Amino acid sequence: MDVHSIRAPVIQDRQALEEFADALTDRAPEVERDVARLKKNPGDRELIADLFRAIHNIKGDASLCKFELGVVIAHPIETMMSRFREGEIPFSDLLAEMILLAVDRLELATDALLARKSLENLHLLALVEGLEKLSLAPSQDVDSCCAELIETVTGFSSVIGDISSRAPRLGKPSSEHAGNDLQFFRSLAQQLENRSPLFKGRTMRILRLALETNKAGGNIVDPGQLEAAVYLHDVGMMLISEAVWLKVGKMTAEDKLLLRNHPGFAAGLLQRIPGWEAAAEMVAQHHEMPDGAGYPKELRDKEICPGAKILAIVDAFEAVMLKHIHRGKNRSVLRAIAEINACDRQFAPEWIAPFNIVIRRTVEA
Secondary structure, eight states: OOHHHHHSOOOSOHHHHHHHHHHHHHHHHHHHHHHHHHHHOTTOHHHHHHHHHHHHHHHHHHHHTTOHHHHHHHHHHHHHHHHHHTTSSOOOHHHHHHHHHHHHHHHHHHHHHHTTOOOGGGOHHHHHHHHHHHHTOOGGGHHHHHHHHHHHHHSSOSOOOOOOOSOOOOOOOSSHHHHHHHHHHHHHHHHHHTTOGGGTTHHHHHHHHHHHHHHHTTSOSOHHHHHHHHHHTTGGGGGSOHHHHTOOSOOOHHHHHHHTTHHHHHHHHHHTSTTOHHHHHHHHHTTOOTTSOOSSSOOOGGGSOHHHHHHHHHHHHHHHHHTTGGGTSOOOHHHHHHHHHHTGGGSOHHHHHHHHHHHHHHHHO
């Protein structure tokens, strides 16, 4: 496969690519589950065979659908699994992370091609070249090759800890009235968290990242208004059927249309409480995108307020962490950060850099 066709693959048969995407949606959870199980029981021959089969099937699906990029990503992983099956290399945490990252990238590339979006930020050439090198690496070099490739593709160290769910240090409210409002908003956010055990701690994780990203970017957004926006940005979900927003698996077009209502519900609440106009604007706009592809008003870059841009990034990060929870485990922090950066055109570039600074500080800490 030539360099150009890796960086910018041409869709030869759109229907075939859609069939591959559907198959990958089914195959990827198998890989996720098998990797998680193998990390606990690396000597289980049945699990080894299951993971090898899952990767082989992805490669076969790609070949059948004439999607060469899928073949060149899956083939070296299949080679590594064959070597592991024969006892030539160990199944380490780093190898597991690399396999999952490669499958993530294949999913992102497939989705981007179907949406006619750029693949530039996915670093596919580096991924393919690195996987080929890794598949042939001596046993003693496998972990170091994995660590090097993970950092090359994602821009981050291969070891990243969890994001704290503890409440961050908050500034003093501007008034007793504001403090009472924030306490009420926080209680509503807690009600949302209580709707699903998957949401435990999400409010404080998002709040911590939002406030620290704002600080890293020069504190140009009022922290109190940003705090209120974090608490209420998803409260509108509770006015939509849980069958939609707690749905496991792929959403229908109708589901997505219903979800587009949730920013307006929460923003409407804030607009009716004096003093929270800025927070209302952030909530209303937190699903808008710089290129105008967001909702509900398809605003463009300068039309979107800075607080909404921050909230969009940290909310998406949390969503990526949870979006494949039905596969049996949360995504690692590393893979979530990698996806946010790979899709950075979806977000305001002036806030991606401060967000990355915050993440790097978290790693160093």
